[in-house]
Amino acid sequence: MKIVQLNIFEKLLIACFFLALMTWAAGAGWFTYSVLSMHPENVDRPSDAIVVLTGGGNHRIEEGLELFSAKRAPYLFITGVHPTVSKKNIRAMWKGATPLPQCCIVLGHTATTTKENAIETQEWIKNTDVKSIRL
Numbered sequence: 295m296k297i298v299q300l301n302i303f304e305k306l307l308i309a310c311f312f313l314a315l316m317t318w319a320a321g322a323g324w325f326t327y328s329v330l331s332m333h334p335e336n337v338d339r340p341s342d343a344i345v346v347l348t349g350g351g352n353h354r355i356e357e358g359l360e361l362f363s364a365k366r367a368p369y370l371f372i373t374g375v376h377p378t379v380s381k382k383n384i385r386a387m388w389k390g391a392t393p394l395p396q397c398c399i400v401l402g403h404t405a406t407t408t409k410e411n412a413i414e415t416q417e418w419i420k421n422t423d424v425k426s427i428r429l
Contacts, residue, residue, distance in 0.1 A: 341428040343369040343419070347411045348376075355387060362399070363392040367428060370398065373414045374405040 300308070344367045346358035355372060362370040372384065381399050388394055405414040419427070 340365070341367045341426045342424040343367050343371055343422070343427045345415050345427045345429050346370070346372045347408065347415075347429075348372060348374040349408075352387060355384065359384070359388045359394065360390060361428060363388070363390050363394050365395070368395070368398055369400060369422070369424065371400045371402065371415065371418055373402040373411045373418075375401045375403050377403050379403075 344358050344361050346354050348354065358370055358372065361367065375384075379401065381401060384399060384401070385394060400418065402411075402414040402418060405411040415427075418424075
């Protein structure tokens with residue numbers, strides 16, 4: 295068995311690699327803890343609009359409808375909706391006991407990516423009197 299001797303440069307390089315690895319692991323742990331411990335600042339405070347980004351199944355839309363039925367905001371804006379989906383289709387998804395408000399579900403049909411969802415939402419906000427949103 296041959297024993298390998300490392301020079302000082304190689305030892306320093308290995309030490310830097312492990313230090314970088316430990317720093318990355320600590321940062322990943324801190325980030326995970328931060329994300330898992332997040333919660334809304336004030337869940338009872340109403341907003342001017344509820345914004346739902348489509349994708350990932352219908353859970354987001356159902357949550358948006360639940361907040362809308364609880365009158366957390368006078369508008370429900372759903373961005374990235376397929377062109378064939380109508381407000382009637384969205385209302386039909388609601389299975390809750392509290393009826394949905396008759397007014398102000400707005401569908402955005404142009405976005406197909408997350409970036410486009412942000413742009414579509416920004417344009418909608420600019421054309422309304424919305425100052426605060428619940429995403």
